[in-house]
Amino acid sequence: MTAGTPANDLRTVEDQLRIVLDAVRPVESIRVPLAEAFGRTLAEAATARIDIPAFDNSAMDGFAVRHEDVESASSDSPVRLRVVADIPAGSAIDPALAPGEAARIMTGSAIPTSADSIVPFEDTAGGLEGTIDEVVVLVAPGAGAYRRRRGADIETGDVVVAAGVRLGGYQVSACAAAGIAELVVTRAPRVAVISTGSELVEPGSPLGRGQIPDSNSLLLADLAADTGAEVVLRTSVADDVQALRAALAEASARGADVVVTSGGVSAGAYEVVKDTFGPGNRHGGEVEFARVAMQPGKPQAFGRLGNGMLVFGLPGNPVSVAVSFETFVRPALLTMQGRTDIVRPALRMTAAEGWRTPPGRRQYLPAAIDRSDPARWTVRPATAGGSGSHLAGGLGRAEALAVIPADVDQVAAGDMVDVMLLS
Numbered sequence: 086m087t088a089g090t091p092a093n094d095l096r097t098v099e100d101q102l103r104i105v106l107d108a109v110r111p112v113e114s115i116r117v118p119l120a121e122a123f124g125r126t127l128a129e130a131a132t133a134r135i136d137i138p139a140f141d142n143s144a145m146d147g148f149a150v151r152h153e154d155v156e157s158a159s160s161d162s163p164v165r166l167r168v169v170a171d172i173p174a175g176s177a178i179d180p181a182l183a184p185g186e187a188a189r190i191m192t193g194s195a196i197p198t199s200a201d202s203i204v205p206f207e208d209t210a211g212g213l214e215g216t217i218d219e220v221v222v223l224v225a226p227g228a229g230a231y232r233r234r235r236g237a238d239i240e241t242g243d244v245v246v247a248a249g250v251r252l253g254g255y256q257v258s259a260c261a262a263a264g265i266a267e268l269v270v271t272r273a274p275r276v277a278v279i280s281t282g283s284e285l286v287e288p289g290s291p292l293g294r295g296q297i298p299d300s301n302s303l304l305l306a307d308l309a310a311d312t313g314a315e316v317v318l319r320t321s322v323a324d325d326v327q328a329l330r331a332a333l334a335e336a337s338a339r340g341a342d343v344v345v346t347s348g349g350v351s352a353g354a355y356e357v358v359k360d361t362f363g364p365g366n367r368h369g370g371e372v373e374f375a376r377v378a379m380q381p382g383k384p385q386a387f388g389r390l391g392n393g394m395l396v397f398g399l400p401g402n403p404v405s406v407a408v409s410f411e412t413f414v415r416p417a418l419l420t421m422q423g424r425t426d427i428v429r430p431a432l433r434m435t436a437a438e439g440w441r442t443p444p445g446r447r448q449y450l451p452a453a454i455d456r457s458d459p460a461r462w463t464v465r466p467a468t469a470g471g472s473g474s475h476l477a478g479g480l481g482r483a484e485a486l487a488v489i490p491a492d493v494d495q496v497a498a499g500d501m502v503d504v505m506l507l508s
């Protein structure tokens with residue numbers, strides 16, 4: 086290990102993220118029906134309109150009884166009750182049980198007001214096959230047995246899902262159960278993705294010498310969609326300022342809140358993003374070109390254009406794009422949506438093998454996890470070739486990013502490392 090965290094001419098990841106998040110403005114809230122709420126973030130807490138359960142109901146198929154009638158029942162001295170009603174699910178009847186009477190009842194059906202306990206079929210002589218008008222109770226139920234109490238789970242007015250939470254299937258269904266028809270959510274941020282590079286061709290196209298498939302635009306569009314954003318434009322432009330300007334105009338015409346570009350931000354010639362937004366080319370806004378103490382992802386452009394669009398200029402190498410998106414763009418898109426939790430879950434895991442990491446920069450290494458021992462997951466680089474940011478194919482095996490502090494220059498097999506889970 087070497088000291089010095091981070092290299093002192095570089096900005097820390099935390100400082101860059103703070104600059105990004107400070108510039109983020111929340112998107113508006115909209116009211117949507119439940120069926121359109123999946124994947125959105127709740128802007129206002131969802132409160133129950135009804136109790137769950139909505140009424141006292143039976144937890145078993147059996148007989149609704151008056152406890153005092155059956156408290157002496159046993160197999161030696163069974164109690165016989167007249168069955169005066171049948172209550173299937175959805176039935177609205179509320180039969181008045183006189184002493185010595187019971188109602189056959191199915192799971193989930195409303196318990197008669199005059200009954201207080203349930204005797205399951207298993208505790209009767211005839212069970213389901215018993216005679217239709219008499220039941221022989223062999224086991225005394227406890228008072229209130231198998232009675233599901235109204236409001237035991239949620240009471241009217243309780244918060245079912247808090248503001249700032251992403252609505253998945255569990256959350257939407259809980260709202261449905263609580264009698265809610267509409268939710269106030271934040272709208273999807275509109276994202277435009279523009280990959281830059283004269284070497285780029287459509288995936289699957291035959292490659293001329295020096296050409297490569299454009300994988301970044303799909304990577305960015307899919308990662309953005311995964312945060313709940315709407316991708317309003319995905320395109321690729323040559324290293325040409327006019328072409329990039331035209332794509333930016335299209336993004337603006339489509340109402341983009343955020344533009345994410347890949348490539349053209351490093352120190353070489355033909356850096357089209359730098360040439361478009363760099364000093365003297367402000368495009369009516371302010372875009373800063375920073376150097377961040379991370380590997381990959383050191384060159385980062387970020388700012389706001391004159392028309393209000395936030396712009397992220399990510400480096401071009403595919404692993405750099407993935408890591409930069411995780412580190413800066415995803416937190417920004419979640420913050421725009423009012424998401425409370427913008428941090429990925431992280432675990433400490435044992436490194437299954439060693440690898441080198443750059444001094445003075447925090448490393449984010451695409452990693453694969455060996456889950457064969459559930460009590461001891463281990464992690465290894467997803468790319469056999471090491472940590473090269475050009476190793477686009479290794480992303481196909483990555484399910485996590487190993488995050489190695491700037492002052493570490495070598496991970497050894499057996500070391501404990503921080504691992505950020507990507508799903």
Ligand code: AMP
Nearest residue numbers: 280282299300301302348349400401402
């Ligand atoms: P740049 O930062 O523009 O110099 O890009 C760095 C490297 O990333 C390029 O030489 C390409 O190998 C690769 N690259 C850039 N853009 C893409 C893209 N859209 N898809 C895949 N690879 C890319």
Ligand code: MG
Nearest residue numbers: 282348349401
């Ligand atoms: Mg380029």
